[in-house]
Structures are given as C-alpha cells and as structure tokens.
Amino acid sequence: MSESGVPDVTQELRLPWDDDPEDLYEHAPCGYLTTLPDGTIVRVNETFLAWTGYARADLIGHKRFRDLLTPGDQIYHETHYAPLLAMQGEVHEIALEVVRPDRRRLPTLVNSVLERGPTGSPRIIRTMVFDATERRSYEKELLHARRAAEASEQRVRVLQQIVADLAAAPTVAEVAEAVVRAPEPAFQAASTSIYLVDTERDQLIAVASTDPTTGNWDDMPCSSTRAVAEVTRRGDLHVVGTVADAEEHFPDLAESMRRSERKSVVLLPLTTGPADGEGGLTVLGVLAFSFREERTLTDGELRVIRLLGQQAGQALDRARLYDDVRRREERASFMARTMRSMEVEHRLLQRARRLVERMVAEIADWALVRLQVGPAGLVEYHGSPAPDQARLDVRTAEAIKSAAPVFATDGDGLGCTVLPLTVRGNVLGTLAVRMAPDRRGAEAERNFLIDLADRAALALENARLYEQERAIARTLQRSLLADSVPGSDPRFAVETHYQAAALDMEVGGDWYDAFLITANKLAVVVGDVVGRGIEAATTMGQLRSAIRALASAENGPARLLEGLDRFCERVDSARMATVVYVEVDLLSSEVAYACAGHLPPLLHEPAGSPQYLLQARSAPIGSRAGDRRRVEHRMRLAAGSRLLLYTDGLIERRDRTIDRGFEILAREYARLRDAPLKGLTAGLADTLVGKDHGDDVCMLCLTLGSEERLERSIGADPLQIALLRADMRGWLAGHGVETDCLNAVLLACSEAVANSIEHGYSDDPFGVVDVAATISPETVEIRVTDRGGWRGPGTDFARGRGLQLIYESMDEVAFERGAEGTRVTMRRHRGDDHD
Secondary structure, three states: OOOOOOOOOHHHOOOHHHOOHHHHHHOOOOEEEEEOOOOEEEEEOHHHHHHHOOOHHHHOOOOEHHHHEOHHHHHHHHHHHHHHHHHHOEEEEEEEEEEOOOOOEEEEEEEEEEEEOOOOOEEEEEEEEEEOHHHHHHHHHHHHHHHHHHHHHHHHHHHHHHHHHHHHOOOHHHHHHHHHOOHHHHHOOOEEEEEEEEOOOOEEEEEEEOOHHHOOOOOEEOOOOOHHHHHHHHOOOEEEOOHHHHHHHOHHHHHHHHHHOOOEEEEEEEEEOOOOOHHHOEEEEEEEEEEOOOOOOOHHHHHHHHHHHHHHHHHHHHHHHHHHHHHHHHHHHHHHHHHHHHHHOOOHHHHHHHHHHHHHHHOOOEEEEEEOOOOOOEEEEEEOOOOOHHHHHHHHHHHHHHOOOEOOOOOOOOOEEEEEEEEOOEEEEEEEEEOOHHHHOOHHHHHHHHHHHHHHHHHHHHHHHHHHHHHHHHHHHHHHOOOOOOOOOOOEEEEEEEEOOOOOOOOOEEEEEEEEEEOOEEEEEEEEEOOOOHHHHHHHHHHHHHHHHHOOOOOHHHHHHHHHHHHHOOOHHHOOOEEEEEEEEOOOOEEEEEEEEOOOOEEEOOOOOOEEOOOOEEOOOOOOOOOOOOOOEEEEOOOOEEEEEEOHHHOOOOOOOHHHHHHHHHHHHHHOOOOOOOOHHHHHHHHHOOOOOOOOEEEEEEEEOOOOEEEEEEEOOOHHHHHHHHHHHHHHHHOOOOHHHHHHHHHHHHHHHHHHHHHHOOOOOOOEEEEEEEEOOOEEEEEEEEOOOOOOOOOOOOOOHHHHHHHHHOOEEEEEEEOOEEEEEEEEEOHHHOO
16 A cells, blocks of 8 residues: 555556567567668568568568658658758658558658767668558648638639629629629639520520630520520529530530530529529529539539529629619610700701711611601601611501501511601601611610600601791791882982891891882881791781881871880780881981880991981880880981991890990991992891801891992902992982993993902902092093002003993093002093093
C-alpha cells in the first residue's frame, strides 16, 4: 500500500527496456532504414518490408533509398532532401512516395538523421518512415473540400455580381446581356445563349449568345419540338449530361452538340412567380449553356443554377414592365411631338409632310399619307425603299372599303400596315407605314398606330378645313379690296399694296379703299378689323360699304366716324376696328382727315422731311370707353405731296418699341422720296417686312397734284425702268402734255436710262441713275445722269439702236461725259413745234 492508502501497482509494470530491443526495432509502428552516406540500404525493419512488400534480401546492399522513390521524388531527393540533410544533419516530415514492387505507391512521411564519425565525416543515415496513406487521403479530402468551397464561393460571387447587374439593368436587353455572361465564370461553361418568350407572337426570340455558331441560333415558335421550346413548356431545369441523353430526348440538340463538339448542356427556364407553386410559375425565357467535356453537376451547383433562373426571371419581369412603361412614354412623347409639329404648319400638304417625316425619323423606315382631297388627291411619302405599289394599292383599297386598319404580318411579303384616316365617320385618306418586324405583331403597337392615325386624321382634317376657310376668306377679302382705284385723274395718283401674313395664318381684317365722293373730292381710307378669317373678311366688307355709304360732300371725316359708331350698334363684329379716313379737295388741295384708333398717316411734302399727322385722333369705332367725341383736322398740301396710310403690320414688332418702328418707317419713306410712285409701297414692304412676317400689311400712298419738276432716282436695275415710265406718264399727263410728245419723251427717257444702266453700271449693280424733268409751255426737258464709267468702243456715244431712237424722238440731244459720270440732256418741243 502507498502512504495515501492506494494500492501500489508499480511493482507489477514491465519497463520498456525489459522488452527485446531487436523485436522492438523489427516491429516498431514505423519503418526503420539504415543507409550508408550514399543511400545504400544496410538495414531495414520488418515493418517497412510489410508495408512495401519488398524482401529484405532485395534491399540490403542492392538498393539505395532514393531508388525506392517515384521519379519526381527522386529528383526532389537529390535537389532538396540530400542537400538539406548534409547541411543540417537531420530532416523532418518530408513527404515522399515509395514505389512498391507491384508499382503501387505508398505515401510516406520521412525523418532522417545523419550520424558522423569522430573526424566529422558522414558515417551512417538513420531514417524513420511513417505510413501517410490515411493522412494523404484526408489531405485530398480536405483539398477537394477546399476546392469545392472555393468553387462555391466563386459561384456565389458571380451570382452576387449577376444579381447586382440584374438589379441595375432597367431594360430587357440589358437583363439578357447580364444573364448570358453568368454561366461561363460561374460554372466554366464553354458557351451561353438566351431565348426570350414573345407571348403576343407566341415565339421564342433568340436574343443574345456568346457563340452563336454552337447551336440552332434562330427564333422558333413556342410549339416547336426543339429542346428550348420543350423546356419552355415544361418550366423546369433540364440537364443533358451526354450526347446519348440528348439523342433520347432531343434529337435536334444531339445533332447540335455533335456539330459544336459539346458534351453536356444545361437548359434553364427563366421563371417568375412563387418558387413553391408549380401552377404559379411563368416562363419568360430559357438560358442554355454547354460544356466541352461531360459534366456532372453537384446538388449545390444545381441549386445555384435554379436560383439564377429565378433571379433572372424576376429581373426580366421587372424589366418588361419597365420597358412597357418606357415604350408607352415614348409613344406618348412621340405622339405629342408629332402633333405639335403638325400644328405648327397650317397647310394640308405641310402637315402631311411633317407626319411622314417624323414617323420615318423615329418609328418606321417608310411612311405614306394619301388623302382623297381635290380632283388629283394628295400623296406625301418619306423613307426607302418603297414597297410594291400594286400590292400596296390592294391593301389601301381594302382599308378604305372596310374603314378599318389592315395590319402587316410576318411573311405577308409587303410588311406595310395601312390605317384609314377617319374623321366623323368619313374616310379622309390612308396612312401606310412599314415598321420593324419585331413591332408588327405587338398589340400595343397596333393600338398606338390606331391612336396615331385618329389624331393625325383630325389634324389633317383641321388643316383641310382651314385651307378651305382660308381660301374662301381670301377670295372674299380680295374681292372686297378696291381693285379699281381711281387712276385716270391727273390731279392725284394712288399706289396700294396688300401682303398677307407669310406664316400661313388666317387672313386678317386689314383693308384699303379709294373712291371719288364727287368729281372734285377724293376719299382714301385704310382700316383694320378685329379678328381673322371669314368673319373678319365679312366685317371688313360691311365696314367698307358703310364708309362708302356715309361719305358725302357735306359730312366730312368726323361725322363719318360718328356714323360708323352707330353702324357698330347693328354690326357688333365691327366694334373696335381702327380706321384712318382722308378726304381731299382736288380743286383747293385741302385735306381733311380723322384717325379712329389707327396709326397716324405719314406725310412727305416736296420740301422738308416726312412728318406724322398726329391731330384728329380718337378711340376705335364702336368704343364704349374714354372720349367718344370725333374730331377732324384740315390742312392744305403742296402739289407733289405724298401721304402714306398703313396698318400696324408694317411697323409693329415684338422685339422693338413702336417709336423705333415709326422712326424706321420715316427714314425709309424719306429715302424713297425720289423713287417712282409705282412700286413704292411694295418696296417699303420688302424693306420693312420681308417675306416671313407673321402679320398682314396694308398700305395706300396718295400723291396729290402734279409736281412742277419731276426728280426721280432709280437703281441700276432694268426692272426699275417700267416703274419710272409709269410715274413719268402720270406726271406728263397731269401737265397736259400731248399724247405724241408724251410717248416720244417716255421712249427717249427709257432708252437713255437703259444706256446708263448697261454701259455706265455694267460692273456696279448698286449704281443710281438720276432723272430730272421740267415742263414749260414750249418744251419738255429730260436729264438722265449717272456716275458710272462708260466702257464701249471709242468715245462715240451715237452707237446702237437705242441712241438712234433717242435722236429720232427728241428735238435736241446733248451728251456730257466727265470724270464723275455721264449726263444726257434731251428736249422735245410741244404741239406743232416738233420738226
């Protein structure tokens, strides 16, 4: 017993040194080898022999330790094991494989110790060998598990990235692009393709592929017997492990696999809906990916693949909703832009042109509008190439007859949808459009085209009605304008100009009139009626007739305006019209005028600058506010005075003050003081308004009496000669020049001016020719002066047919040529004095 009361068993234990040392060596739990420094085995225990299957006699003295190793381990023995042992004297846990006599390999862990002799030279190497078979198996399992974990982690990372890409992909095309990139990094697939379901066309559409040459890369009906369509109908993952499996279930897939040298294929439906409810799943597409070698997918990989299909399906569903909303917004935006673009144009042809141009620019490659208006109709098209005309005519006739759209279908050979343009039950014409094939069968696109045709028909009908009303109003307006202004009286001359708005707006209420109240009293008037269109033109005609009825030798301008105020009580549309009314006594040259809300007349007498007549102003006719009294002003004018009446379209602009407009008009009017009356108002309009003005312009210019001396300046333009002739004819007639003399003077003056333009200003289109004419009881004298440099053969002026006519027409002709130009002075005797 021990001191603690516990039985003492130490006496019964056998100590290790009590065992047989030889037996302990031979049957140790590890292999022992003793080798010479060169590796020759000199001793080996039974344990090593039992593990390897060698006989003792085969090893001792015949084999070196490295001879028992695999070729790779032999190299390692020479390059690492032996040098390390020689340097350190020992090595531990070196993993080497021993080759058994039957060529099987034994994984081992080796510890070696180098013993040296008294002199320090290597004497013997003792090596302990452990069987590492189970450890190596465990390490392989660990390595396999690690690789599997790494692969799983890689797949998860790829899946996470794909999920992130799907979340950021707003459109179906971007979702498809993200999904098609997933299988190759996640599962080392060789190629990937994606097909999406088009429910409206009942087709599977080939959307994207990393290698389109590996399969049947084209669209297919959902009812097809091909593998992709079958998986779409089943809605479940299908793994084709071998070509033999494909031949059994999908012969077309087997042929494709052999052609593309693919050994395994995965067909994954892209679904949306509850994952646990078979009836609730909706297949939106199929993801197909293949491998170059036969591939067996693990349960973990299959779970990830199914998860990819669910994530991709949800992303596709969301993207389709987004695409649908975006397309609706785009259609609505296109509709709004197109209608606004058409509304800018008021003409029917321009609206039709805008419609087809916008359609081709954004939604189609060819469009045509055909309208049944007028004897010849209206046709406007845009885009190319044009479809077959005969087949299009057949489809157009069908749409007109049925008053219903005829939609294009896949494979119909024409590809054009024809929609009737219907307004209030009447077919105005047709709209033909050719769109991309993927948009032809979509129900949403059909509804969009129907809506577009309805709105376009209304816009075109409005333009047709506008043109019809505009034509009626313009015809009425022009018929009411004074087309026979008095012009045979030498005591005055009247020049008028009317210019409609260039932006195709409705006709306005601007008008002018000139008439003789009595044989010696002239009335001129310019007015502007509120409003536009037929009503304004009708009111203008009524107001013009009322003025003619109220004008009399006794009334005068003020009383006439009072009569117009009473007239507005019966014709309310004439209320607030503006009028400037002028009466001229042709015997005394006295002028009486009154302005009812109108812009002031502009007077330019022979001497001095233009001035605005600002007296005798009152409110527009029919006005119920302010001072309603009518006043007039009288003044006497010198012979040759010019009085300009005009409407606000001549000077009013949004980008400048009206005072600035008055200033510009006065300046231009002064510049044209010496210009012929004929064409003066048109010239003012060209300078102040141009051709793109948005308001009507109406002008009347009255020249009172005949000037004692006629002075005119015209540009070096042959077209100006006709205007000069008309102006001079009136002046000569006003002074009572005889007809023969008058015609001769006009001929000679015209030829002299033509020579100055042709020879003096042949290189100067901006030159000016001055004409001065005087009359005495005996003669008419004309002077034509230019400041050009005449270029002709020699210095003889009497060359050419024109100069001959001058000499034959006039009694005296004199040419003066100097450094500053040329002057021709011509005289013609009046009456019987002409030789």
